[in-house]
Amino acid sequence: MTAQTMSNAGDPAPPETVRESRKRSNRTGYRYFLRRLFRRILPRIGAVIVVLFLIGAVFAPLLTPYDPIVPDYEAVRQPPSSAHWMGTDDLGRDLYTRILYGGRISIFAAFIPLLISSSIGVTLGLIAGTVRGPVETIIMRVMDALLSIPSILLMIVIAGLLGPNLINALIAIGIVGVARYARIVYAETLSVAEREYVLATRALGKSTAGILFQEILPNVTAPIIVIASLSIGGIILAEATLSFLGLGIQPPTPSWGSMVATGNRYLQLAPWMSLAPGAAIFLMVMAVNFLGDGVRDALDPYLSGKM
Amino acid sequence: MANKQQPLLQVNDLHTYFYTEDGVVKAVDGVNFHVSRGEVLGLVGESGSGKSVTSLSIMRLIGPPGKIVSGEILFDGKPLQTMSEKEMVHIRGDAVSMIFQQPQSSLNPVYTTGDQVAEVFKLHSKMDGAEIDTRTTEMFRMVGIPDPAQKVKAYPHEMSGGQAQRVMIAMGLALSPKLLIADEPTTALDVTIQAQILDLIRNLKEQLETAVILITHDLGVIAEMADRVAVMYAGQIVEQAPVETLFAQPKHPYTQGLLASIPVLGTVKDRLDAIPGAVPNLVDLPPGCHFAARCSARIEYGLDICRHKEPDLLQVGANQEAKCWLYQSDGDHVAPLAGVAPVEKPKAASDPAPVAPAEVHAQRTTRTTTAKTLLDVKKLRKYYPVRGGVMRRVMANVKAVDGVSFTIRAGETLGLVGESGCGKSTIGRTILRLQEPTDGSVQFDGQDVFSMSRQELKGLRRDMQIVLQDPYASLNPRKQIGQSIADGLKVHNIGTAKERKDIIIDMLRKVGLEDYHALRYPHEFSGGQRQRIGIARALALNPKFIVCDEPVSALDVSIQSQVLNLLNDLQDEFDLTYLFVAHDLSVVEHISDRVAIMYLGKMVELASRDDLFRNPLHPYTQSLMSAVPIPDPTLKKERIILKGDVPSPLSPPTGCRFHTRCPLAVDRCKMEEPPFEEKRPDHFAACWEVS
Numbered sequence: 001m002t003a004q005t006m007s008n009a010g011d012p013a014p015p016e017t018v019r020e021s022r023k024r025s026n027r028t029g030y031r032y033f034l035r036r037l038f039r040r041i042l043p044r045i046g047a048v049i050v051v052l053f054l055i056g057a058v059f060a061p062l063l064t065p066y067d068p069i070v071p072d073y074e075a076v077r078q079p080p081s082s083a084h085w086m087g088t089d090d091l092g093r094d095l096y097t098r099i100l101y102g103g104r105i106s107i108f109a110a111f112i113p114l115l116i117s118s119s120i121g122v123t124l125g126l127i128a129g130t131v132r133g134p135v136e137t138i139i140m141r142v143m144d145a146l147l148s149i150p151s152i153l154l155m156i157v158i159a160g161l162l163g164p165n166l167i168n169a170l171i172a173i174g175i176v177g178v179a180r181y182a183r184i185v186y187a188e189t190l191s192v193a194e195r196e197y198v199l200a201t202r203a204l205g206k207s208t209a210g211i212l213f214q215e216i217l218p219n220v221t222a223p224i225i226v227i228a229s230l231s232i233g234g235i236i237l238a239e240a241t242l243s244f245l246g247l248g249i250q251p252p253t254p255s256w257g258s259m260v261a262t263g264n265r266y267l268q269l270a271p272w273m274s275l276a277p278g279a280a281i282f283l284m285v286m287a288v289n290f291l292g293d294g295v296r297d298a299l300d301p302y303l304s305g306k307m
Numbered sequence: 308m309a310n311k312q313q314p315l316l317q318v319n320d321l322h323t324y325f326y327t328e329d330g331v332v333k334a335v336d337g338v339n340f341h342v343s344r345g346e347v348l349g350l351v352g353e354s355g356s357g358k359s360v361t362s363l364s365i366m367r368l369i370g371p372p373g374k375i376v377s378g379e380i381l382f383d384g385k386p387l388q389t390m391s392e393k394e395m396v397h398i399r400g401d402a403v404s405m406i407f408q409q410p411q412s413s414l415n416p417v418y419t420t421g422d423q424v425a426e427v428f429k430l431h432s433k434m435d436g437a438e439i440d441t442r443t444t445e446m447f448r449m450v451g452i453p454d455p456a457q458k459v460k461a462y463p464h465e466m467s468g469g470q471a472q473r474v475m476i477a478m479g480l481a482l483s484p485k486l487l488i489a490d491e492p493t494t495a496l497d498v499t500i501q502a503q504i505l506d507l508i509r510n511l512k513e514q515l516e517t518a519v520i521l522i523t524h525d526l527g528v529i530a531e532m533a534d535r536v537a538v539m540y541a542g543q544i545v546e547q548a549p550v551e552t553l554f555a556q557p558k559h560p561y562t563q564g565l566l567a568s569i570p571v572l573g574t575v576k577d578r579l580d581a582i583p584g585a586v587p588n589l590v591d592l593p594p595g596c597h598f599a600a601r602c603s604a605r606i607e608y609g610l611d612i613c614r615h616k617e618p619d620l621l622q623v624g625a626n627q628e629a630k631c632w633l634y635q636s637d638g639d640h641v642a643p644l645a646g647v648a649p650v651e652k653p654k655a656a657s658d659p660a661p662v663a664p665a666e667v668h669a670q671r672t673t674r675t676t677t678a679k680t681l682l683d684v685k686k687l688r689k690y691y692p693v694r695g696g697v698m699r700r701v702m703a704n705v706k707a708v709d710g711v712s713f714t715i716r717a718g719e720t721l722g723l724v725g726e727s728g729c730g731k732s733t734i735g736r737t738i739l740r741l742q743e744p745t746d747g748s749v750q751f752d753g754q755d756v757f758s759m760s761r762q763e764l765k766g767l768r769r770d771m772q773i774v775l776q777d778p779y780a781s782l783n784p785r786k787q788i789g790q791s792i793a794d795g796l797k798v799h800n801i802g803t804a805k806e807r808k809d810i811i812i813d814m815l816r817k818v819g820l821e822d823y824h825a826l827r828y829p830h831e832f833s834g835g836q837r838q839r840i841g842i843a844r845a846l847a848l849n850p851k852f853i854v855c856d857e858p859v860s861a862l863d864v865s866i867q868s869q870v871l872n873l874l875n876d877l878q879d880e881f882d883l884t885y886l887f888v889a890h891d892l893s894v895v896e897h898i899s900d901r902v903a904i905m906y907l908g909k910m911v912e913l914a915s916r917d918d919l920f921r922n923p924l925h926p927y928t929q930s931l932m933s934a935v936p937i938p939d940p941t942l943k944k945e946r947i948i949l950k951g952d953v954p955s956p957l958s959p960p961t962g963c964r965f966h967t968r969c970p971l972a973v974d975r976c977k978m979e980e981p982p983f984e985e986k987r988p989d990h991f992a993a994c995w996e997v998s
Binding site for chain 1: 768
C-alpha cells in the first residue's frame with residue numbers, strides 16, 4: 001500500500017471542493033497551461049534565456065558595433081577585454097558578435113531537425129505500437145536499421161544526396177533522429193494501448209486515428225519532451241560537423257557549432273574561442289531543458305494540485 | 308525463556324506514519340492487539356485501513372518515507388521495535404515469517420523455486436548442502452506440490468499461481484516459525500485454488516503449532532479461518548472479538564455495515580446495505596472517531612461527541628472490544644447502548660445466520676422471462692494464435708472461447724462466471740467486436756453483428772456498451788472526466804456543445820456524482836467514484852445493452868455494494884440489459900437473473916439464478932459453489948476441494964475439459980465431449996454424468 005493509493009479517498013467529495021472547483025474551473029486551454037508552466041522558477045529561467053538569445057539573434061546589429069564576418073588582423077586571438085567581451089577568434093572577429101549572429105543559424109538549426117525527427121518519429125512509433133502486425137514489423141525494423149548505422153555517416157550520405165546547403169543538412173540531421181523517437185514512443189505506446197481506457201473509447205466507436213492522437217499521444221508525451229530537450233545540444237554540434245565537411249553552412253557565416261569546431265584547434269592558445277560558443281550552447285540546452293521539464297509537468301494533470 | 312502465559316505477540320499503541328509530499332499519512336494510528344500461541348488472528352479491513360502496514364511494522368520492514376513513530380512490539384517478551392537490524396535478520400524468516408498476496412511476483416524469476424526455499428535454510432541453519440536439498444524436497448511435499456523432486460528445479464514462471472503460493476508457504480514455514488503473517492494469501496487466486504491454499508494453511512498451522520496473523524478483506528475467509536478477529540478502519544482497530552461473537556453480534560457500526568454490505572452466497576437480498584462514502588484520506592484526519600463521517604448510528608442516536616473526541620477501544624462484552632461512543636460515556640456524553648445487553652443490532656446489519664434458501668430466494672423475483680431475445684450468441688469461438696519460428700507461423704491456438712452459445716433476453720441480467728482464463732471476458736469483448744471473432748455468430752436486436760461494416764458497427768456502438776474492471780486504468784488520466792464522458796457523444800455527433808454539457812451533468816448525477824466533477828481529472832477520484840464515471844461514460848450514449856466486465860472486483864467491499872446497487876437502479880430506470888462477467892459467485896448471485904458457468908472456454912451450465920444456485924447440476928458448478936468461503940463461522944459445510952490446477956487452454960484435455968479435475972469423471976468423459984443440452988426445463992448443462 002502506498003501513500004498514493006491511501007490519499008485516493010473521499011467518495012463523495014468533501015464539501016470544501018465545491019469552492020475549490022470554482023477556483024480552478026477553467027482547467028483547459030493554453031492560458032491555463034501557461035499559468036501552470038510559469039508557476040515554477042526553473043521554466044521561467046529557461047524561458048528568459050531562450051528569449052534573450054532570440055532577441056540577440058534578431059537585433060544583433062543593434063547590440064554590437066562589430067561585424068561578424070570581416071576579419072580584423074590587428075586583433076587576432078585576443079583574450080576577453082572591455083573592447084571584446086568574449087575575446088576574438090583567429091581572424092580577429094569579435095566572438096560576442098559572432099555568437100549573436102550565430103544564434104540566427106544555430107537556434108534555427110536546432111529546432112528544424114527537432115521538429116522533423118519528433119513529428120515523424122512520434123507518428124511512426126504511435127502507428128507501430130497500435131496497429132501491430134506487418135506494419136509494426138516493417139516500421140520498427142527500418143528504425144533498427146537506421147540506428148545501426150553510425151549517425152554521422154548517415155547524415156553525410158543524406159546531406160550529400162540532397163545537396164550541400166543548410167536546409168538539406170538540417171533535414172539530414174532530422175531524419176537521423178527519427179529512430180530514437182520512434183523507439184521510445186513505440187515502447188510507451190505498447191503499454192498505453194493495452195490500458196482499458198483505450199478499449200473503452202473503442203467501444204464508444206472512436207476511430208483509430210482519434211484513439212492514436214487523442215487517447216494515446218497525450219499519455220506518451222513525457223518521454224518525448226525529455227528526449228527533445230536533451231537532443232538540442234547534439235543537433236547544434238551535428239550541424240557544425242556537417243558544416244565542417246562542407247555540407248551545411250559555409251564559412252565565414254558564423255554558427256555556434258562551427259565556432260566550437262574552429263576553436264578546438266586553438267584550445268591551448270586561445271581557449272576562449274571554443275569556450276564562449278560552448279557556453280552559449282550549454283546555456284541554450286539548459287534553458288530548453290528547464291522549459292521542457294516545465295511543459296511536461298504542466299501537461300500532467302496529476303501534478304496540477306501540487307504546483 | 309518466555310512465559311507460557313504471556314501472548315506470543317503483543318502490540319501496544321503502535322503508530323506508523325508515512326512522511327509524503329502531501330503530508331503525514333497516519334497509516335497505523337494507535338493499534339493494540341495480541342496474538343496467542345497457535346492462534347489465528349484475522350485482521351480485516353478495506354484498502355487503506357492499515358492492515359498491511361501493521362504487519363510490515365511487526366517485521367520491521369517499513370522503509371522510507373515510512374517510519375514506526377512510537378509503540379511497542381513484544382514478540383515472546385522481546386521488544387522488536389528497539390532491536391538492531393542484525394538481530395531482526397534472525398527474527399525474520401526464523402521466528403516470524405510472512406507470505407504475500409502476489410505469489411508470482413514475490414518469487415525471484417531468475418532462481419529456481421527450490422533454490423529459493425533452500426536459501427531460507429542456508430541463511431538460518433547450519434545444514435550442509437545435501438541435507439538442505441532433502442529438506443527442501445520435503446517442504447515441497449509438505450505443501451502439496453505434485454512431484455516435488457522435479458518441481459524444485461522449476462522456475463517461478465513454470466508454476467501456476469496456486470503452486471507459486473505453495474512455494475511461498477514452504478518458504479514461510481521452512482523453519483517452523485512461531486508466527487506466520489499471511490497478507491491476503493489467496494486474494495490473487497481463483498476460488499477453487501483458494502480453497503486448496505486455505506486448507507493447506509489450516510493443516511500446516513495445526514501440524515507445526517504456528518500462530519497466524521491472517522490479513523484479508525474477505526469476511527468469508529475470516530469466518531472460515533480465524534479464531535479471533537480484529538477489524539481495522541483508517542489505521543485503527545475498531546473492534547476485536549472471537550470470530551463467532553463478531554459475526555453473531557458485531558458491536559461497532561463499521562463492522563455491522565461491512566457485514567451487511569457483502570452479498571452472501573445462498574442469501575439473496577433485494578438491495579445491499581451500503582456504507583456511504585469511502586475510507587477517508589489519512590492525511591489531515593478530522594478530530595474524533597475516524598468512522599464518524601460514514602456512520603449511520605451516529606446520526607440515528609444523535610451523537611455529537613464522535614466529531615470531537617476519539618473513543619477508546621474498550622470492553623463491550625465477553626472478550627469483545629469496540630472503539631465506539633455508543634458504548635462509552637465521557638463527561639456529558641452518556642453511552643446510549645452501554646449495559647444494554649444483548650445489544651440489538653441496528654437494522655443495517657443483516658442476519659448472517661443461514662436461512663432456508665427457498666425462502667430467501669422468494670424475496671427477489673427474477674426479471675420477466677417472457678421478454679424477447681435481445682442478444683443471440685451462437686457457437687462463438689475466439690482463438691488467439693501463438694506464433695513462433697522465423698516465419699511467425701501459427702504454432703498453436705489458445706482456445707479462449709471454444710463454441711459457446713447462449714441468449715440474453717431484453718431487460719435481464721445474465722451472469723457469466725468462471726475462474727481466470729476461462730474466456731468469460733473474451734466473450735464480452737468479442738460480442739462487442741472489440742476483438743474479432745474466430746467463428747460463430749451474434750445477433751443483436753435482429754442484426755448480425757459479425758457481418759457488419761465499419762460504419763454499421765459504429766452505429767451499433769450506441770446500443771452496446773462496456774464497463775471495465777479496473778477503475779484506475781479505464782479512464783484516460785490526461786482528460787477531464789467530462790471530456791471522457793462526452794467522447795461517445797462527440798464520436799456520434801450527438802447534440803450541440805451545450806446539449807452535451809447537459810447530458811454530462813445529467814449522467815454524473817445519475818451515477819451519484821456532482822456536476823462540478825466534470826472538470827476534474829481521474830486521479831482526483833477514489834476507485835468507487837471512478838467506476839461510477841466509467842458507468843456514466845457507457846450510459847451517455849443511452850445504450851440498450853451493457854457488458855459489465857468484472858465491474859466490482861477491484862473495489863472494496865463497502866464500495867462494491869454501492870456500485871452493485873447503482874447498476875441495479877440504472878437497469879430499472881433505463882431498461883438496460885446486462886451481461887455481467889465476474890468471478891465472484893456471491894456477486895453474480897446477487898445481481899443476475901440467469902447465470903452461466905464457464906470452464907476453459909466452454910459453457911458448462913446455464914440456468915435461471917434460482918435453479919442454478921439451489922440445484923447445481925454440473926460437478927464443476929457444485930465444487931465452485933462449495934469452495935466459496937461463507938461469512939458465517941457457525942456454518943461448517945462439506946467442501947469439494949478440486950485437485951490440481953486449471954489446464955492450459957493451449958492444449959485443453961480431450962473429451963470433457965473438466966475430466967482431469969472432476970470427482971465424477973468416468974472413462975467416457977476422457978473420450979467424448981458432452982453436449983450442452985437442456986437437462987431440466989430451461990436448465991442447460993454439459994455433463995455425461997447428469998441425466
